[in-house]
Amino acid sequence: MKYKCFFLLLFYSLFFSQNKSTDSLKVLDYDKLKNKFYEYYENEDILKTKYVAQYYLQKAKKEKNKLQIAEGYILVHFNEDFPTALKYIDSLAIITKDVKGTLYPSRTYLMKGNLYFKHDYLKKALDNYVIALQYAKDQENQKQIAYANINIAYLNSYLGKYSKAAKIFRYYLYNSNNLTNETQHNQMRVSLINCYIELNKLDSANILIKEGKVSSFTNKSKYSVNQYTYFTGYSYLKQKKYKEAIPELLKAYNFFSGINDNNANYALYSLGKSYDGLNDKEKAVQYFTQLDANIQKTNKTFPQLREVYTYLIDYYKNINNQEKQLYYIDRFLKVDKKLDEQFEYLSTELYQKYDTPNLLEEKEQIINSLENRKMLLYVSIGFLCIILLFLFLLYNRSKKIEKKHRKIAHDLIESIERKSLEMPENRQDVVQFQNIEKVDIEEDKIVRTTPEDVVQFILKELEIFEKKEFFLKKGTTSASLAKSIKTNTTYLSEVINTYKGKNFAGYLNDLRIDFxxxxxxxxxxxRSYKLSVIAEELGYNNEQAFSLAFKKKTGTSLSIYIKEIEKSTSL
Structure with a gap:
């Protein structure tokens, strides 16, 4: 009975408090309700934001006001999980289907793009932003054009195109012309700070951080205060002031982790980097491990995660924990695949769907500004002639380069075939080794610190290394080679520099390319293998590294070299 009474009292308490809250909202118009919603939203008061949003939507439906119903769907979707939020945005599209004016449908696509961006579906985010931008341009709605450009700038920032993103953020931050509100103004300031820090414009970043902190304290926004606290720590990290960075980053992490916000992951990353800077690997691993656990829960990624997983892999490799090493290799591959897919799509589509139309639009504006049609014709013809001339010169140049590369490839093939005839295969390495010794005798003036018996020992080991083709093993470093032949890296490097005439990286690379x-x-x-397979067999981490090394060493490309081989063998 006592418990029943307790629950009855609780029920009446909630009922009357809700009625009281509803009565307080009844006196507010739509604009004031919206302001109330964003006030609660900024301060992470989820229950109140949900309540205000639902009241707003019910009020609009009761009054059968389509535009306000649309606003209600927008407010309600903010604090819902992804599938539910997407349903509200779909409802927004339906209710505004026949609405006249310039606000819709561009706003619907912007909202959908933001939702996809928030949940790390970056491909779909971009597609929706581009559609929103096109509608906004068609309807000449400058505010929606601004919002689309700003949101696409967030994607450019994610891709690491910080200069391009900063240009947009800076423009709308200081030339908003009432296009953006205070919340958006703050978001742009935060994003511009991030771009400045990544571009090492730390003085500019710190000025904006101070400005943002003042604004956040004035508006009593805990969320914004902690964003600027994080960037204070991140700025210290970039300056290698690790001890100053850690307290700021911890404050930010404690706040963001408490509200389950993705900024907590950036704070964890920065904390790990800070402790690594202090050479406290255990602490760095602790924060990186927590970051991985968070990523698995949310599946939200960011480019710096590659550093995190390679760090964890190396750490567990060094302490010989193969189980953990294998685990983080698997995690790296999964995250890397997702990042690659996003980067490949965004890099291509941003250029095709956003940059190119913008360039064409700029070109059109220039053309339209020319008043004299005759002059325009002359300019166009002249421009076309220049392009044709430029293309012709490029074509000639490319043909000359191709001819040069083919000749290099042909000469290389002839040289290899001639050597094969002159000298048995099993004698090649020995002759090379003897030639190196001869060069060393002529360069006897070089000051060496390595004892002569050690030099001869290392040279013999290098001969075995070359003869048995151990240089093809992936991950070979001067340290691993020195360890395997039981010497140190200093002696090994000196012998290679003196007797091979190059550093270890050049020596290893030359052996692989010659092979x-x-x-x-x-x-x-x-020859028929894929480039990635050839690179793998030669010990390279990826095909790009192999292609660059091949061209740098030979002066020609791998594809031309193979074509010339096929041509010579078919004769």
Whole structure:
């Protein structure tokens, strides 16, 4: 009975408090209700924001006011999970289908883009922003054009195109002309700070951080205060002031983790980097591990995660914990795949769907500004002639370069075939080694610190390393080679520099490329492999690294070299 009474009292308490809250909202018009919603939203008061949003929507439906029903759907979707929020945005699209004016449908696509962006569906976010921008331009709605440009700038910032993003943020931050409200103004300031820090414009970033902190304290926005606290710590991190960075980052993390916000993950990343800067690897691993756990829960990624997983992989490799090493390799591959897919799509589509139309629009504006049609014709013809001339010169240049590369490839093939005839395969490495010794004798004036017996030992080991093709093993470093032949990196580096005439990286790279040149000529099956497979067999981490190394060493490209081999073998 006592418990029943308690629940009855609780029920009446809630009932009357709700009625009281409803009565207080009844006196507010739509604008004041919206202001009340954003006031609660800024201060992370989720229950009150939900209540105000639902009241707003019910009021609009009761009054059968389509535009306000649309606003209600927008307010309600903010604090819902992704599937529910998406349903509200779809309802927004339906209710505004026949609404006249310039606000819709561009606003609907902007809202949908923001929702996809929030939940890390960046491909769909971009597609919706581009559609919103096109509608806004067609309807000449400057406010919606601004919002679309700003949101696309967030994507450019995510891609690491900080200069391009900063240009947009800076423009609308200081030239808003009442296009953006205070909340958006603050978001742009925050994003511009991030761009400045990444571009190492730390003085400019710190000025904006101070400005933002003053504004946040004035508006009593805990969320904004902690955003600027985070950037204070991040700025210290960039300056390598790790001890100053950690307290600021911890404050930000404690706040954002308490409200389940993605900014907590950025704080964890920065804390890990700070402790790594202090050479406290255990602490760095602790924060990076927590970051991985968060990413698994939310599946929200960001580019710096690649650093996190490679750090964890190396850490557990060094302490010989293969189980953890394997686990983080698997996590790295999953996250890397997602990031690659997003980057590939965004990089291509941003250029095609956003940058190119903007350039064409700028061109059109220039053309329209020309009053004299005759002059316009002359300019156009002249411009076309220049382009044709430029294309012709580019074509000639490319043909000359191609011819040069083919000749280099042809000469390389002839050289390899001639050597094969002059000298048996199993004698090649020995002759190379003897030639190196001869060069060393002529360069005897070089001051060496390595004992002579150690030099001869290392040279013998290098001969075995070359002869048995151990240089093809992936992950070979001067440290790993020194360890395997039981010497130190200092002696090994000095011997390679003195007797091979190059540093370790150049020595390893030359061995691999020389091997590739020979095998491609002699092994038809090897030539048929994909570039990624060839790179893997030669010990490179990826095909780009191999392609660059091949061209730098030979002066020609791999594709031209293979074509010339095929041509010579078909004769």
């Amino acid at each position: 590739a040149l020979n095998r491609l000529v002699k092994d038809k099956k090897f």
